[in-house]
Amino acid sequence: MIEKTYAGTAVACTDEGYLQELAQWNKSIGTEIAKEESIDMTPKHWEVISYLQDQNKKGTALTIRSIGKSGVVSIKEFYELFPEGPLKKASRIAGIPKPVSCI
Amino acid sequence: MKNMLILGAGTSGTMMANHLNNRLSHDEWNITLVDKEETHYYQPGFLFIPFDIYKPKQVKKSIDKFIPNNVSLIREKINKIDKDQNKVFLQNGLELNYDVLIIATGTDIAPDEIEGMLGDKWQKDIFDFYTYEGAKNLRNKLANWKGGKLVVHICEMPIKCPVAPLEFAFLADSFFINKKMRDQVEITFVTPMDGAFTKPKASKELGYLLEDKNIKLVPNFNIERVDTENKTIIDYGGQEVEYDLLVTVPTNKGDEMVARSGFGDDLNFVPTNKGTLQTTVKDNIFAIGDATNIPASKAGSVAHFEAEILTENIMRYIKGETLNETFDGHANCFIETGHGKALLIDFNYTQEPVTGVFPLPNVGPLSLLKESHMNHMGKLAFKWIYWNMLIKGRHIPFVSSHMSKSGKDIEVKNEPELIK
Ligand SMILES: Cc1cc2nc3c(=O)[nH]c(=O)nc-3n(C[C@H](O)[C@H](O)[C@H](O)COP(=O)(O)OP(=O)(O)OC[C@H]3O[C@@H](n4cnc5c(N)ncnc54)[C@H](O)[C@@H]3O)c2cc1C
Numbered sequence: 001m002i003e004k005t006y007a008g009t010a011v012a013c014t015d016e017g018y019l020q021e022l023a024q025w026n027k028s029i030g031t032e033i034a035k036e037e038s039i040d041m042t043p044k045h046w047e048v049i050s051y052l053q054d055q056n057k058k059g060t061a062l063t064i065r066s067i068g069k070s071g072v073v074s075i076k077e078f079y080e081l082f083p084e085g086p087l088k089k090a091s092r093i094a095g096i097p098k099p100v101s102c103i
Numbered sequence: 104m105k106n107m108l109i110l111g112a113g114t115s116g117t118m119m120a121n122h123l124n125n126r127l128s129h130d131e132w133n134i135t136l137v138d139k140e141e142t143h144y145y146q147p148g149f150l151f152i153p154f155d156i157y158k159p160k161q162v163k164k165s166i167d168k169f170i171p172n173n174v175s176l177i178r179e180k181i182n183k184i185d186k187d188q189n190k191v192f193l194q195n196g197l198e199l200n201y202d203v204l205i206i207a208t209g210t211d212i213a214p215d216e217i218e219g220m221l222g223d224k225w226q227k228d229i230f231d232f233y234t235y236e237g238a239k240n241l242r243n244k245l246a247n248w249k250g251g252k253l254v255v256h257i258c259e260m261p262i263k264c265p266v267a268p269l270e271f272a273f274l275a276d277s278f279f280i281n282k283k284m285r286d287q288v289e290i291t292f293v294t295p296m297d298g299a300f301t302k303p304k305a306s307k308e309l310g311y312l313l314e315d316k317n318i319k320l321v322p323n324f325n326i327e328r329v330d331t332e333n334k335t336i337i338d339y340g341g342q343e344v345e346y347d348l349l350v351t352v353p354t355n356k357g358d359e360m361v362a363r364s365g366f367g368d369d370l371n372f373v374p375t376n377k378g379t380l381q382t383t384v385k386d387n388i389f390a391i392g393d394a395t396n397i398p399a400s401k402a403g404s405v406a407h408f409e410a411e412i413l414t415e416n417i418m419r420y421i422k423g424e425t426l427n428e429t430f431d432g433h434a435n436c437f438i439e440t441g442h443g444k445a446l447l448i449d450f451n452y453t454q455e456p457v458t459g460v461f462p463l464p465n466v467g468p469l470s471l472l473k474e475s476h477m478n479h480m481g482k483l484a485f486k487w488i489y490w491n492m493l494i495k496g497r498h499i500p501f502v503s504s505h506m507s508k509s510g511k512d513i514e515v516k517n518e519p520e521l522i523k
Binding site for chain 1: 259260295297303323325327339340368369370396398
């Protein structure tokens with residue numbers, strides 16, 4: 001675990017830079033993490049972020065497929081908004097854990 | 104008489120029939136299994152068929168061979184479950200009433216999920232090895248293949264036996280070296296995950312393997328479609344990878360029966376409590392193995408651990424007692440690395456793969472997270488264990504359904520609660 005400062009707030013992060021607690025998150029923190037990922041946030045980006053946070057609060061595991069079916073964005077748009085690893089990048093910006101994979 | 108109905112007579116269903124046959128009173132309970140197949144396949148063996156290490160006949164046996172005499176087996180396709188009436192409808196029109204239902208219908212590949220995959224090149228340039236037919240066809244293809252670009256590919260997670268594609272790539276390297284044609288084959292491993300191994304500990308210990316074997320890695324690749332004309336796979340981000348021979352693991356989905364019954368997630372996996380294995384569909388419906396949506400690996404070894412816990416919980420349910428939330432996601436699998444060696448990994452929901460020895464603390468003989476010949480022998484012995492012990496529901500000596508910590512190098516700082 002490491003501590004990082006975003007937008008003047010100290011937050012606990014995993015070694016890979018994911019927030020430990022969604023409760024510590026706010027929009028300014030999200031914006032600064034997005035900058036580290038070279039992403040300029042737009043209203044559409046935020047719409048995706050709040051969808052991810054809602055799903056996380058419900059305890060639903062997120063996959064690229066489920067996001068494509070969410071009605072919020074298509075998979076193609078998701079890639080355009082968060083290029084390369086969209087789910088990983090978007091989860092980091094949203095302050096939710098890194099999506100689970102295997103070993 | 105009451106009815107215990109088990110859907111699916113694969114690894115999990117067969118194990119549950121054996122466990123419950125030993126535990127339930129025969130005066131009170133009928134146990135019935137339903138499966139559409141006549142054959143029980145040893146799926147871990149599918150990995151070895153393309154390389155002619157196992158012959159097809161070594162991985163199949165008659166499905167009824169492992170089912171106790173007191174248990175009735177119905178060979179028919181399941182149409183759907185009516186959870187409100189506690190009934191299951193079969194395709195031939197038969198209706199089965201149950202008091203307790205266990206869903207063990209596993210997962211199967213769905214190549215039609217990816218645009219262009221299931222066209223006229225399927226089983227010609229594009230193969231799977233997750234089915235008996237696929238593994239056999241691929242063996243025939245590899246026997247005469249002249250070389251070129253071999254792409255080993257995972258479509259999307261979750262898949263059963265998540266390490267099998269990597270093992271395939273390692274075995275392919277050995278296979279072509281033995282055929283003295285490795286220099287004519289370019290092997291690329293394409294995965295939607297961010298590496299071949301994604302947990303920090305495993306990637307630290309095992310990262311060298313791909314490099315040593317000269318296997319190219321393309322991570323973060325989420326396939327959108329296959330262009331069979333240009334022999335290219337294309338991902339949503341626009342990345343392209345060319346192939347001459349594509350060995351893919353298509354999307355894995357639960358059976359359509361789950362969708363027809365009105366539950367299941369978007370991949371037809373059954374919503375299940377990850378500690379108790381009771382479904383969230385209804386109290387008298389339980390699920391086990393690959394069919395569930397729990398965040399454990401979909402593997403036979405995991406199903407084996409689940410079966411011990413599910414048996415206890417079903418006995419408790421019948422007696423009206425509260426269920427134990429004790430399944431910790433324990434997984435334990437061998438990874439073939441080629442050239443007669445293998446790795447063994449041991450992990451659970453919260454504990455990353457560890458180094459150390461297994462199953463006896465400080466003795467082994469199997470080493471965790473390290474390549475060895477002994478581990479390879481362990482992997483081959485797994486077939487014997489599978490046919491003779493595992494699916495008959497016999498306890499495997501020294502191997503507990505909970506992950507044990509002794510003899511393993513466990514970092515104490517992020518000690519998870521679930522490990523006892
Ligand atoms: C290539 C490969 C390698 C593997 N390697 C390993 C390994 O090394 N170690 C390991 O532990 N695991 C391994 N596995 C995984 C292991 O085989 C599975 O996790 C295990 O078989 C799951 O058991 P199950 O009972 O849940 O599903 P299955 O064994 O798949 O059984 C499901 C059963 O349900 C039946 N069924 C489904 N739908 C219906 C229906 N509508 N009507 C009637 N019947 C139906 C099917 O016919 C089938 O018999 C591997 C798998 C593959 C494909």
